[in-house]
Amino acid sequence: MKTLFETCTVGAIDIKNRIIRSATHEGTAIDGMVSDTFVELYEELSKGNIGLIITGYAAVSEMDHAGPATLALTDDSVIEGLTHITKIAHEQGTKIMAQLNHQSSSLWSAPEGPVFGPSAVTDPVSGITPEPFTTEQVRMLINEFADAAVRAQKAGFDGVQIHGAHGYLFSKWLSPRYNKRTDEYGGSEANNARIIVETLEAIKDKCGKAYPVWIKLNCSDFDPEDDGVTEEIFLTTANILAEHGIDAIEVSGGTQDGKYASARPRKFSAYHRESAEKLARMVDASVVLVGGMRSLDLAEEIIANTEIEAISLCRPLIREPQLVKRWAEGDRNDAACVACNGCFNPNGTKCFFTLNDAEKEAQKNIMRMLAKIKSA
């Protein structure tokens, strides 16, 4: 029987326990480069006995509009700063991966210059209608992903995770609502998945077959019209990727315009468990479950009774970077995180409860705005 606190191999990476820090946007890079605040965060997390840390999404493409506070793997100059971070993690026996992403039209403001997407379908939250990538640009983008992975590898990351969830580019590519393409990158589930398959292959070509490549996928977009990624599309896509050698699949779900966002309120726990269990029975790739894991008892039960190989936490570790250490040392109380989503902070991701009074007031306005978007 599997246990939470045992050494294991998940997604071709040897890990000291089965708890992962899910990718969490830092918002503290400076012009895409590693800052002191960025380093401090990873130092604190690394000391918290987490098995494996996944960075927040990093930009990979010149055809994207990630802001300056987002880590950018678009240039070799970032490697030195990142090497520092992977060294810190490894000194604590913690593994670390970089998450690779293209934001497409999932942006908070309309930038200058073209925004690219699978097809010219408007994102209802940003109001942006992207320009479709030409087939030639798709090939350039795949290369950019692979070059970013090479930079991550040079910086000492133990692998990379492709972001295929939450309404960003690859997530939209898989969605029949956003992908209306008529070339080989659209028109069927296999064609919609092709860009990710080719990205996976390009990374393995450039970094070596053994270099771990994971993906985070939506088990459903929870689209109000059921027009986006459904569980059926998710399972088909995940199977295709498993057949092409993806090492692990982290099961998430939701988009900003879906019935549920990826980070749900407190009343929901382990909310993608059923889909993750189904997938784990179907594929050889490791399956990781994220979303609403705040109870140690529940995490242990899931690891013991299912084929899910690891559980992944985001907001609980924003509130308590030392949570895993606390649990390992015998304090079994639930994570202190109340899932208020006050951590989505334009000045850099921070737990709401660490803000001073003036910052709390400003942040409450942002939280109201986010709630309005969700109820619109």
Ligand SMILES: Cc1cc2nc3c(=O)[nH]c(=O)nc-3n(C[C@H](O)[C@H](O)[C@H](O)COP(=O)(O)O)c2cc1C
């Ligand atoms: C502040 C914040 C930043 C996030 N950044 C990312 C990200 O960069 N990449 C990603 O895949 N998911 C991101 N997520 C989603 C989380 O990784 C996770 O899927 C979601 O919060 C549910 O897990 P939780 O209940 O443990 O928070 C973010 C969530 C929050 C709250």
